[in-house]
Every structure is written in C-alpha cells, then in structure tokens.
Amino acid sequence: MYVPLQGERGPFGVLGMNSLRDQAFSEDDLRFAEAVANVLSASVRRHQIESRLAYMAEFDALTGLPNRNLLQDRLTQTVAQAHRRGEQGAVLFIDLDRFKLINDTLGHHVGDALIAEVGRRLMQCVRSVDTVGRVSGDEFGVVLSELSHADDAAIVAQKILAALARPFDLEGTEAYVTASIGISVFPADGEDAETLLKNADMAMYRAKEMTRNAYCFFTAELNQRSLTRLQLNTDLRRAMERGEFALYYQPKVDLHDGRLLGVEALLRWHHPARGMVMPAEFIPALEDSGLILPVGEWVLAEACAQLRRWQAQGLGAVPVAVNLSAKQFHRPDLDALVRRVLAGEGVAPGLIELEITESCLMSDPEEAVRVLGSLRRAGLKISVDDFGTGYSSLSYLTRLPLNSLKIDRSFVRDAATSREAASIVRSVIDMAHNLHFTVVAEGVESDEQVAFLRRHGCDLGQGYLFGLPVPAEQLVALLGRAA
Numbered sequence: 001m002y003v004p005l006q007g008e009r010g011p012f013g014v015l016g017m018n019s020l021r022d023q024a025f026s027e028d029d030l031r032f033a034e035a036v037a038n039v040l041s042a043s044v045r046r047h048q049i050e051s052r053l054a055y056m057a058e059f060d061a062l063t064g065l066p067n068r069n070l071l072q073d074r075l076t077q078t079v080a081q082a083h084r085r086g087e088q089g090a091v092l093f094i095d096l097d098r099f100k101l102i103n104d105t106l107g108h109h110v111g112d113a114l115i116a117e118v119g120r121r122l123m124q125c126v127r128s129v130d131t132v133g134r135v136s137g138d139e140f141g142v143v144l145s146e147l148s149h150a151d152d153a154a155i156v157a158q159k160i161l162a163a164l165a166r167p168f169d170l171e172g173t174e175a176y177v178t179a180s181i182g183i184s185v186f187p188a189d190g191e192d193a194e195t196l197l198k199n200a201d202m203a204m205y206r207a208k209e210m211t212r213n214a215y216c217f218f219t220a221e222l223n224q225r226s227l228t229r230l231q232l233n234t235d236l237r238r239a240m241e242r243g244e245f246a247l248y249y250q251p252k253v254d255l256h257d258g259r260l261l262g263v264e265a266l267l268r269w270h271h272p273a274r275g276m277v278m279p280a281e282f283i284p285a286l287e288d289s290g291l292i293l294p295v296g297e298w299v300l301a302e303a304c305a306q307l308r309r310w311q312a313q314g315l316g317a318v319p320v321a322v323n324l325s326a327k328q329f330h331r332p333d334l335d336a337l338v339r340r341v342l343a344g345e346g347v348a349p350g351l352i353e354l355e356i357t358e359s360c361l362m363s364d365p366e367e368a369v370r371v372l373g374s375l376r377r378a379g380l381k382i383s384v385d386d387f388g389t390g391y392s393s394l395s396y397l398t399r400l401p402l403n404s405l406k407i408d409r410s411f412v413r414d415a416a417t418s419r420e421a422a423s424i425v426r427s428v429i430d431m432a433h434n435l436h437f438t439v440v441a442e443g444v445e446s447d448e449q450v451a452f453l454r455r456h457g458c459d460l461g462q463g464y465l466f467g468l469p470v471p472a473e474q475l476v477a478l479l480g481r482a483a
Contacts, residue, residue, distance in 0.1 A: 003017075083187065089145045096177055124163065153185065249266070372401050412425065
C-alpha cells in the first residue's frame with residue numbers, strides 16, 4: 001500500500017506499507033497510513049520553512065553570498081583562529097563606484113543583475129578558505145585568512161579591481177564599473193570584527209576620495225608600502241622599455257686547481273634615480289607582476305648574445321648558467337622558447353646551463369621530469385639551485401636528468417664551524433657523486449670553507465672569494481686565461 005507525501009509544490013515522496021500476505025490491508029489501515037503521511041508531510045514542510053528562514057537570515061537572496069551578519073560571524077571566527085595560531089589576515093571593504101547611475105539609467109532589475117555578477121567575479125578572486133559577503137546595496141566584504149604578509153591583501157585587491165574592470169553585459173548593454181576598496185589587517189588594525197569592518201570602511205572612503213578605482217590600507221605605513229610597491233612595478237615596466245637591465249657574471253671555479261669552468265649570469269637593475277637596486281627587492285616584484293616572463297626571456301637571449309661576443313673575441317667558451325623562475329619553468333612553451341632563442345643567437349646548447357630551484361622542481365615532480373627531459377634532449381645542461389632548502393624526494397631526484405647540484409650558501413657558510421651544516425654538505429656531496437652529478441658550492445667566502453670542501457670532494461666553488469659578479473667586459477681577463 002502506497003500513500004503520497006504532499007509538499008507545497010505537489011508530492012515529494014511516498015509512504016509504503018508492505019505485507020507478505022495477500023489482501024492484508026483494510027480501509028482502516030489505509031486511513032491510518034494517510035494520517036501518518038499527513039503528519040510526515042507537515043513535519044517536512046515545517047523543516048523546509050525553518051531551513052529557508054535560517055538561510056534567509058544568513059545569506060543574501062540576490063547573490064547567494066553570506067550577508068553582513070554571517071560575514072561578521074565568520075570574521076569573528078577567523079580572527080579567533082588567527083590569534084590562536086599567531087597568524088594574520090585582512091578585511092576588504094568594497095564599494096562600487098557610481099552604482100546609482102546604473103540603477104537610475106538602466107533600472108533596478110539591471111542593477112540587481114550587475115550585483116549578482118559582481119558577486120560571482122569576487123568569488124573567483126579568492127581562495128576557498130576566504131569569505132566573500134554582501135554587506136548591503138552595492139557594498140561587499142572579503143575576509144582573507146592565513147596571509148604570509150599583510151601586503152598580500154593588496155594583491156587580492158588588485159585582482160578584484162582587474163576583474164571588475166572587464167565589461168559587464170547587462171541585457172545587451174555593455175557597462176563598465178569600478179570599485180573603491182578599503183583594507184584593514186588583523187591583528188594590527190583591530191582584534192574584533194566590528195572594529196576591523198569599521199576601519200576597512202574608513203579606508204575605503206579614503207580610496208574614494210583619492211582616485212576611485214583604487215585600494216587603500218587603513219594604516220599609513222602599509223599604505224606607503226603599497227604605494228612604493230605600485231611605483232616599483234611601474235618603474236620595472238619602464239626599465240624593460242628603457243634598457244635599464246644588465247647582466248653581471250660571477251665565476252665558477254674548479255676547487256682543486258682554480259681554473260674557470262663557468263659563469264653564472266645574474267640580473268642587475270640600474271635605476272635612473274636610485275642607482276643599483278638590490279635583486280632581493282625587485283626580483284619578487286617581477287615575479288608578482290608577471291614581468292619575470294619577458295625579462296627572463298631577455299636574460300636568456302642576452303646571455304647567449306654575450307657568449308657569441310666572447311667567442312668572436314677569441315675568448316674561452318665557458319658555460320653560462322641562467323636562472324629560471326617558477327613561472328618561467330611552468331610555462332608550457334619553455335622548451336620551444338629556449339630552442340628558439342639559442343637558434344636565433346647561434347649558440348651551442350651545451351654552453352647554456354639552466355638553474356632551477358629545488359622547491360620549484362618538487363612542486364610538480366612528474367611535470368619536472370617531462371620538462372627537464374625535453375631540455376636535456378635539446379642539449380642543455382640542468383642544475384638544481386639552492387639544494388638542501390627544499391624537500392626533494394630521492395626517488396624523483398634519481399629520475400631527474402640533471403648535470404649538477406648547487407649546495408645552498410647557508411650550509412656552505414656554516415660548514416667549517418657547525419657540525420650539523422658540515423654533515424649536510426658531506427651528505428649532499430656523497431649523494432650527488434653517487435648519482436654522477438657535479439657539485440657546486442655557493443657563497444664560498446673563506447679559505448677555511450675551501451679547505452673543507454676540497455677535503456670532502458666538492459667539485460666547483462662560487463662566491464666572493466673567487467670573484468664578485470661583474471659586467472661582461474670585466475670578465476675578459478679571466479676568460480682569456482680559460483681559452
């Protein structure tokens with residue numbers, strides 16, 4: 001016997017009663033089943049209504065995002081977790097610029113469609129651990145957790161501004177919308193949700209007062225750092241156009257007889273106003289902005305061109321090592337790019353050595369095996385830079401088609417004085433030689449370090465003891481002796 005369970009929009013289920021005997025149920029049994037079904041239906045409808053009301057109390061009906069209450073609650077939880085873990089995070093308060101104009105000219109239904117699309121784009125700019133909410137009207141909030149640096153909030157703000165800069169298709173009408181973003185950081189700018197939202201709101205208004213379509217930190221210090229970072233990115237773009245980058249070369253020598261066996265090409269930036277800018281300052285900015293791709297291609301081409309110039313002068317043809325960043329290594333056309341540059345400059349592949357950090361290789365070991373295999377088949381040499389600072393799997397290390405390992409300078413520096421560092425260096429040398437890799441020690445600065453490295457069979461050394469990074473023309477004397 002079957003009795004339907006009725007909902008607001010028709011049957012949503014069936015109550016079944018079964019017996020092994022034929023003609024087992026009477027009319028009274030049917031009425032009883034119907035009474036039970038009515039009770040079940042009423043209970044389910046009540047639960048659905050309660051769930052809908054609970055959802056409406058916490059989520060925005062238009063965007064499906066958390067509303068202000070739920071956003072504030074999640075912010076409270078995030079702040080508490082950050083306090084326990086000693087972490088930091090940020091709140092972004094986002095207000096659409098001149099949204100009223102959209103409502104007034106195209107109608108509120110079009111404005112609603114815009115708000116819904118803005119919510120979707122904001123969700124695409126954050127991680128799964130972050131929260132996006134609609135505060136009210138055209139205002140949104142974003143809670144960012146587990147930030148390594150407070151400045152990282154600016155990166156998300158830039159992504160949001162870029163996402164909103166794309167045109168919106170509003171019922172066949174193309175519209176453009178900008179936003180002003182205020183950022184407060186916890187725990188520096190407050191330790192409770194209400195204070196953080198208020199401070200982010202204040203910073204948002206300052207962004208509106210400045211230029212609109214911008215972001216502003218609540219604290220003056222972070223604000224200045226963000227402005228400095230923005231100026232740095234602008235200067236770097238101009239540096240590429242104006243030819244302000246240069247390559248310096250640092251020798252790599254045989255630790256046993258002192259012969260020059262190679263050089264490493266190192267990027268330098270001559271800023272027109274600031275002079276020489278330290279690589280530690282501008283290399284991360286190149287990475288963050290994506291400029292590392294065109295700049296990295298220029299470095300490879302310039303190193304090849306310099307090799308050709310040295311050869312034309314009758315100087316020794318020693319291999320030149322070029323560093324690859326993580327973004328360069330993961331570009332799908334890397335092997336084709338390298339082949340094209342080498343062919344264009346007419347340089348033998350065996351004279352170019354690509355240096356890749358250990359952590360970069362281990363982020364996707366299977367892909368690293370494929371990419372490095374392709375580069376080795378093209379005739380290039382491959383070296384692992386900063387070895388010892390990552391977490392290499394020995395099973396993958398044996399599969400990687402490498403030529404050499406470079407022991408990180410932090411271990412070399414302490415090898416003569418620290419038992420632990422000495423043990424690591426000895427282990428790396430033994431392991432590398434067993435795998436038929438050449439071993440290069442970075443950051444060699446003293447005779448004591450050289451004696452230790454020689455004693456344990458290290459092949460090459462690189463560091464201030466053997467030579468500072470210098471322009472190509474200052475390396476001519478050393479290359480002449482290597483000829």
